[in-house]
Amino acid sequence: MKKVLTLLMSIGLFTAIHAQNFVSITDINFVSSTDLQNCNDTSAYLGQTVRTVGVVVTDGGLSEVASGSVQGGLRPFIFVADTANGGASGNFSGIEVMGVVQDAQGNLIPHPNFIYVAPGDIVEIIGVVGEFNGSNQLSLVDVNSFNVLSTTNAPVPAIVNLSDLNDANGINQLTTGEQYEGSYGKIENVTVSEVIYFNGGTRVSFNIVDGNGNRMNVSDRFGAQKLPSHQILNANSPNSTAAGGTGTGTFVPPVPGTFYNSISGAIRHDANGCTGDAGRGYEINPFLDTHYDLGFAPPYIANVSRDPLLPTSNQSPDVTMNITDFDGTVDSVSFFFSTDPNAAPSAFTSGSIALSAGTTDEYVANLSNYPDGTLVRYYIYAEDNDGNGSYYPSKPINQVEPNYVYYTVRNNGLIIPDIQFTLASNGNSPYVGETVTVTGYATSSSKPYDLGYVYIQDPNYNEWSGIALVGTNQLSDVYRGEEVTVTGDVVESFGFTQINVSSITRTGNVMEVTPVSIDPSDSASYANGSIEKYEGMLVKAEIPGQKVWINNTNLGFGDYSISESATAPLRRSMRVLAGRQSSTSFSSLYVSIVSDTALRSINGFMEVPAIATSDTMNMDALIGILSYGFSAYRIQPRNNDDFVGLNVPLDTTNLPTSPFIGLENEKELLNVSVYPNPNNGLFHVRLNSENQVLEYQLVDFQGRTLISGSLDSYSNTIRTQGLASGLYFLQLKDSQRGFTAVEKVIIRK
Secondary structure, X not given: OHHHHHHHHHHHHXXXXXXXXXXXXXXXXXXXXXXXXXXXXXXXOOOOEEEEEEEEOOOOOOEOOEOOOEOOOEOOEEEEEEOHHHXXXXXXXXEEEEOEEEOOOOOEEEOOOHHHOOOOEEEEEEEEEEEEOOEEEEEEOXXXXXXXXXXXXXXXXXXXXXXXXXXOOOOEOHHHHHHHXXXXXXXXXXXXXXXXXXXXXXXXXXXXXXXXXXXEEEOOOEHHHOOOOOEOOOOOOOOOHHHOOOOEOOOOOOOOOOEEEEEEEEEEXXXXXXXXXXXXXXXXXXXXXXXXXXXXXXXXXXXEEXXXXXXXXXXXXXXXXXXXXXXXXXXXXXXXXXXXXXXXXXXXEEEOEEEOOOOOOEEEEEOOOOOOOOEEEEEEEEEEOOOOEEEEOOOOOOOOOOOOEEEEOOOOOOOHHHHHOOOOOOOOOOOOOOEEEEEEEEEEOOOOOOOOOEEEEOOOOOOOOEEEEEEOHHHHHOXXXXXXXXXXXXXXXXXXXXXXXXXEEEEEEEOOOOOEEEOOOOHHHHHOOHHHHHOOOEEEEOEOOEOEEEEEEEEEOOEEEEEOOOOOOHHHOEEEEOOOEOOOOEOOOOOXXXXXXXXXXXXXXOOOOOEEOOOOOEEOEEEXXXXXXXXXXXXXOOOHHHEXXXXXXXXXXXXXXXXXOOOOOOHHHHOEEEEOOOEOOEEEEEEOOOOOOEEEEEEOOOOOEEEEEEEOOOEEEEEOOOOOOEEEEEEEEEOOOOEEEEEEEEEOO
C-alpha cells in the first residue's frame, strides 16, 4: 500500500508540474525590434504562470539579497539560460529566478532546494513572469515548482560590447542591449570611473567605462562583491562559517582609475531613459571572485580617520590613513586643505604628510586649529611608481575637481546640521559610520496616534536640522515635543540619513517645533537637489493664498502627490506616503487619506478609517516629516491632524497630550502657584481665582500618572513621600474654561 501511495503521489506531482503550458525562456523574453525602438521592453507573458526549462548559470549559494519579509532574511536568486544551443548567452536566452515560496502558514521562505543547485544543472520551473525595474523575473509558484531534471556543461559568458548596453550617460540601449538581459556576459577593457558606497557604507558598487566613455554599473547581487562589513546571509555561500569562510564579505573595492582586462557576471536591467524609470541602465553582477580580471591599479587609500573627529578651536587634528599599491609601490602622497568655502579643490593649500615611523603604509597629516564655526575641507592624493594616481575621497576619472572630506569646528559639540549638511553630490552625511552625540526636540514619536517613528530637530536652524532615529528600544519612551540627547552611529539607508541610537538621555526641556514652510510645486528644488536640506525635518507644504490639491491619486507603494492644482504634472508635485509600515516603508497608520483603501490591512493595520485619495481633495496645508527613499522625497503626515483645512471631514486622531508639549501653555491664565519647588515630599498648589476648580495629574518622564485628583480650595497639599527624587510634571486643567498647563516639580530627598 505504501508503494502504491508513493507512486500515486509521484504521478500527482508530475501532473501538477506539467499542467502548465511550456514556454521557452527565449519566448518569455523576446521583444520585437519595433517594440524596443518604441521603448516597450515588456514580456508578452507578463503576469502569466508558465513552465520552462533552463540551465543554471549561477550557483544557488552565491546570491546575497537581504529581505525583511522572508524568513531568515535572505531572498535567493539564480540566473538560468535557455537549454537551446547549450545555454549560450544572448539572444533573449537568460532570465532571473527568485527562489521564494509560501509555507503552510503563508510565510515567505526560501525554497528548500534552491540554494543547492550548481551551474550546469538543468531545472524545470513553474513560475509567474514578473518584472522588477525593467528586468524580467520568474517567481516560483510553490515548493513543487522547482526541480532538477539532469545536468550538462556549465554555461560560459558571452563577450558583450558595453556600447551595446549603455551610452556615455549610462542610459540603456534597448534595441541592442535587451537581448542580453538575464544573460551571463563579459565586458572587456574597462576602467573604474566611480566607486559608490551605500547602505551606511556596508555595500558598494562601482561604475566602469569603456574606451569610448560608455558607462555601466558593476553591482553586488552576489557574495563576490560584499564588503567585510557585510554578514553573509546565504548559509550555502563559500564565505559562510559553515563552509569554513569568515562569515563576512571579502571584497576589496577598486579605486577610480583601476583598469580591468575584463569583468564578467549576470547582466540585469535597471531601466532608465525612454522607459521613464530612473535606474542605472543595464548592469553587470559578478558572482565569482575570478570575474574580476585586474589589469593595473592606482594606490589604495584606506582606513582614513580624523582625531579628534570634531575638533574645537583649541585642537589641531591628525588625519591618519593606510596607503598601499597592489601592483607596485607608493611613490608619493600629498595632502590638500582649505578653510575658504569658495576655494576650488584644485586651489587648496598643500599640507605636510609623512610616513609614520616603523610602518610601511601608515601616513599622518596634520591640520591646524581654527576658530569656532570654521568649515574645513581636505583631500588626499597618492601616486604609484607607474604614475597611476588616486584620491581620497575617490574622484571619478571624468570629474575635473577632486572631492573632499569636511567638518565644522565646534566648541560646544556637534549639532544636527553638522550631520545633515552635505556638500556631496549623493547627499550623504560627512559623518557616515561615525559615532556621534547630538541634541534635538522630538517632532514625532512611536506613541499611539503619532507617526510611529522618532525624528528629532534642532529648532535653532531652518535647514539641515532634522534627523531620523532608529535602534534602541528606549526610543519608544520618547514623547513628541521633548528634548533628548542621543548617541549613536550615523548611517545612510539608501540615501536617507539616520542615527542608529545606542543611548538616549532626556534634558527635561520641551518645545513644540514649528514646521518649516515648503512649496510642494517647487520643481526646481527637486531638480537641483536643494530640497535635501529639509530631509528629516518637520515641514508644512503650503502655497500662500491658494489651496494645495491632490493631483496624483496613486503612484504605487502607498504614494500619492500634492501640488498647486489637481492637474499639475508629477515633476511639480510633492509625494505623500501614508498607511504602510513594513521593512521598506515607515509611514503612519493614523492617517486616513491613503492611495488605496486596501492599505487598511496591508503592511500593517490602519488605526483610523481609510479614505481613498481623489483629485477633488484640497487643503490649506499638509504638515509632516520629509523623508527620502527609493530615489524620491516624500512627506509623511503623522496623523489626521496634520491635514490643515482639508475639504473632506476626518476623524480627529486626538493625539494624547504629552507632559512634554506646551509646558508653559496658559500657565498665567490658570493663575496658580506651586510651592515649595523643589520640595522634599510634599508641595502646595495655591488657587488665586475664586470658584476655581482644577483637575491635576502628577506624571513621570514616561507619561505615567502617579497621583491624580482635583483642587477646589484656596490652598491644596499634594503628598509625594513615596516617590523617588527627580523631575516630575504636574498637569493642571480647568475644564470649565478649557485652560491647561504643566508645571515642573522637582523632588529632592
